[in-house]
Amino acid sequence: MSGSSKRLTAGVDLGGTKIQTVIVRDGEVTGSARSLTPQSGVPADVIEAIVETLHTALQAASTDDEQLAGVGIGTPGEIDKHAGAVSLAANVPGFSDRVELGPLVSEQLDGVKVTVENDVRAGVLGELRQGAGRPYRNLLGVWVGTGVGGGLVLEGKLRDGRGAAGEFGHMVVKPGGRRCGCGRRGCVEAYAGRASMERRARRLVERGHNTDLFRIMEQRDRQRLSSGVYARALEQGDTMAEKLIEKATWALGLGLASAQNLLDLEAIIVGGGLGDRLGQPFVDRIVEHMAPHLFVAEKPPVVIGTELKDLSGAVGAAVLASG
Amino acid sequence: MSGSSKRLTAGVDLGGTKIQTVIVRDGEVTGSARSLTPQSGVPADVIEAIVETLHTALQAASTDDEQLAGVGIGTPGEIDKHAGAVSLAANVPGFSDRVELGPLVSEQLDGVKVTVENDVRAGVLGELRQGAGRPYRNLLGVWVGTGVGGGLVLEGKLRDGRGAAGEFGHMVVKPGGRRCGCGRRGCVEAYAGRASMERRARRLVERGHNTDLFRIMEQRDRQRLSSGVYARALEQGDTMAEKLIEKATWALGLGLASAQNLLDLEAIIVGGGLGDRLGQPFVDRIVEHMAPHLFVAEKPPVVIGTELKDLSGAVGAAVLASG
Numbered sequence: 135m136s137g138s139s140k141r142l143t144a145g146v147d148l149g150g151t152k153i154q155t156v157i158v159r160d161g162e163v164t165g166s167a168r169s170l171t172p173q174s175g176v177p178a179d180v181i182e183a184i185v186e187t188l189h190t191a192l193q194a195a196s197t198d199d200e201q202l203a204g205v206g207i208g209t210p211g212e213i214d215k216h217a218g219a220v221s222l223a224a225n226v227p228g229f230s231d232r233v234e235l236g237p238l239v240s241e242q243l244d245g246v247k248v249t250v251e252n253d254v255r256a257g258v259l260g261e262l263r264q265g266a267g268r269p270y271r272n273l274l275g276v277w278v279g280t281g282v283g284g285g286l287v288l289e290g291k292l293r294d295g296r297g298a299a300g301e302f303g304h305m306v307v308k309p310g311g312r313r314c315g316c317g318r319r320g321c322v323e324a325y326a327g328r329a330s331m332e333r334r335a336r337r338l339v340e341r342g343h344n345t346d347l348f349r350i351m352e353q354r355d356r357q358r359l360s361s362g363v364y365a366r367a368l369e370q371g372d373t374m375a376e377k378l379i380e381k382a383t384w385a386l387g388l389g390l391a392s393a394q395n396l397l398d399l400e401a402i403i404v405g406g407g408l409g410d411r412l413g414q415p416f417v418d419r420i421v422e423h424m425a426p427h428l429f430v431a432e433k434p435p436v437v438i439g440t441e442l443k444d445l446s447g448a449v450g451a452a453v454l455a456s457g
Numbered sequence: 458m459s460g461s462s463k464r465l466t467a468g469v470d471l472g473g474t475k476i477q478t479v480i481v482r483d484g485e486v487t488g489s490a491r492s493l494t495p496q497s498g499v500p501a502d503v504i505e506a507i508v509e510t511l512h513t514a515l516q517a518a519s520t521d522d523e524q525l526a527g528v529g530i531g532t533p534g535e536i537d538k539h540a541g542a543v544s545l546a547a548n549v550p551g552f553s554d555r556v557e558l559g560p561l562v563s564e565q566l567d568g569v570k571v572t573v574e575n576d577v578r579a580g581v582l583g584e585l586r587q588g589a590g591r592p593y594r595n596l597l598g599v600w601v602g603t604g605v606g607g608g609l610v611l612e613g614k615l616r617d618g619r620g621a622a623g624e625f626g627h628m629v630v631k632p633g634g635r636r637c638g639c640g641r642r643g644c645v646e647a648y649a650g651r652a653s654m655e656r657r658a659r660r661l662v663e664r665g666h667n668t669d670l671f672r673i674m675e676q677r678d679r680q681r682l683s684s685g686v687y688a689r690a691l692e693q694g695d696t697m698a699e700k701l702i703e704k705a706t707w708a709l710g711l712g713l714a715s716a717q718n719l720l721d722l723e724a725i726i727v728g729g730g731l732g733d734r735l736g737q738p739f740v741d742r743i744v745e746h747m748a749p750h751l752f753v754a755e756k757p758p759v760v761i762g763t764e765l766k767d768l769s770g771a772v773g774a775a776v777l778a779s780g
Contacts, residue, residue, distance in 0.1 A: 307629070
């Protein structure tokens with residue numbers, strides 16, 4: 135095994151529905167693989183699926199796990215970095231209690247070092263080092279998906295705070311406003327997180343409003359209003375979808391203006407399932423809502439989508455593994 | 458002149474009504490002086506008053522300007538740090554246009570180095586290095602006075618951003634809310650800045666509401682509702698004063714919760730004229746309004762008043778002069 139082969143790292147993006155892995159050498163993705171997250175509710179099945187997906191990606195990169203310098207895993211939930219453990223990852227079957235994710239994966243890979251990080255932070259790191267964030271040293275990554283997560287980068291470093299920095303989704307944009315999944319009211323996530331938007335849509339339907347959202351969902355054999363469902367509904371000019379997205383971009387824009395006034399950032403990157411899927415028109419609407427509230431209006435931050443799209447998280451996890 | 462004597466620095470806090478100077482040796486204030494800001498509208502008169510007040514403080518410290526290693530000046534307005542110039546300091550008579558403050562003061566002091574900084578940032582730096590902020594490396598200083606200013610300290614350093622970081626007063630707490638001095642709506646400052654609060658009070662009086670605020674103002678021979686006027690009115694149980702302060706602490710608490718959720722800070726320091734004058738009860742009300750919106754409710758930031766009170770700015774300016 136030569137020195138240069140040890141520059142090979144793997145990144146895993148663990149989600150509630152899929153597992154995305156990449157193999158990275160010298161900053162280039164040389165192989166990738168994706169599988170569905172087992173829905174059995176047993177952590178061991180998820181661990182096995184991660185390892186299998188890693189092996190598939192290694193094969194795609196024409197290499198094997200003996201060449202790996204390290205593995206990074208991005209996962210939802212609360213991270214105990216030191217132990218490589220994750221708690222409260224409610225969207226991953228079997229992961230609502232604490233899982234020793236790092237050690238369990240490492241065990242299956244002959245003891246290779248495994249680093250565990252929050253999935254949003256991993257995604258933002260991926261964009262910072264290998265994607266749209268490369269030109270910037272001070273930026274906020276806003277990941278719009280089931281919830282709204284954030285990763286704050288200052289002077290080129292992802293900020294931890296005391297462990298909970300970057301919770302952009304829980305900045306308050308409307309006091310006494312819509313109920314958020316966190317139990318509070320008026321958070322950005324209450325308007326821009328898919329879970330909250332779906333609760334809102336269901337309530338509107340109960341009240342007699344019309345929409346094609348749930349019909350499209352069923353046609354696509356989905357259980358939830360996914361980002362693809364919103365994209366299709368918007369294409370069809372569905373009024374409820376338009377209003378929900380309008381309100382989401384309003385909340386994101388308002389929260390971002392406040393964050394910008396406080397931090398004077400160079401750039402904002404909008405990612406996550408909904409951000410990636412809806413792309414530039416979504417980003418443009420956010421900018422329109424943000425602009426009127428910027429204190430230094432003549433010097434707005436650059437606002438852009440991701441470059442790596444749904445590979446951000448896995449690439450960022452691989453970056454972690456190399457550090 | 459010995460090496461140790463060059464550890465002597467001077468700090469100046471230039472305000473619309475007064476000029477506060479301190480002489481600092483080895484982190485200790487060894488002399489201070491205060492004078493009224495000339496209201497003539499001529500910058501040269503303000504420069505002369507600054508130099509005179511410095512000389513008085515040097516006398517109080519039993520030394521003279523030959524011993525000075527440097528002078529720092531905190532001033533309202535926009536700062537051109539490189540040139541030591543200030544623009545748009547509308548509250549300082551004669552300072553609405555650009556004034557080459559640093560060079561002009563330096564000329565009067567045999568060429569000693571003069572550093573110019575925004576007054577709020579100087580105040581936060583004073584508290585960070587010599588006051589209530591000493592135990593912390595990550596904090597937000599919120600200065601509540603005529604306006605609401607902020608200074609963000611991360612990893613022990615005051616953050617510049619691209620020159621405008623820390624504008625906490627222009628975080629939006631109520632979309633479409635009260636008009637702010639900046640022309641936008643719903644900013645923290647629209648509720649918690651003395652200028653906005655006074656506009657609100659005058660409007661309420663026009664509408665027939667009762668208050669002792671303006672009577673107290675006249676008794677004290679003031680032109681404006683100063684922090685002391687609010688303090689007296691609160692002591693008397695004046696309903697309008699109570700409501701205005703309640704709304705101010707609401708806006709401050711809400712904005713601080715959003716800032717905390719984004720940054721996960723160790724501490725928040727509440728200063729400025731109103732913060733210093735109203736003290737702990739004011740801080741306590743802010744905390745009560747902030748707490749319900751904290752995402753990590755079990756780990757709130759420490760929220761405290763200043764230690765140096767109205768010397769924060771001058772001491773911080775002296776710190777700048779030593780760096």
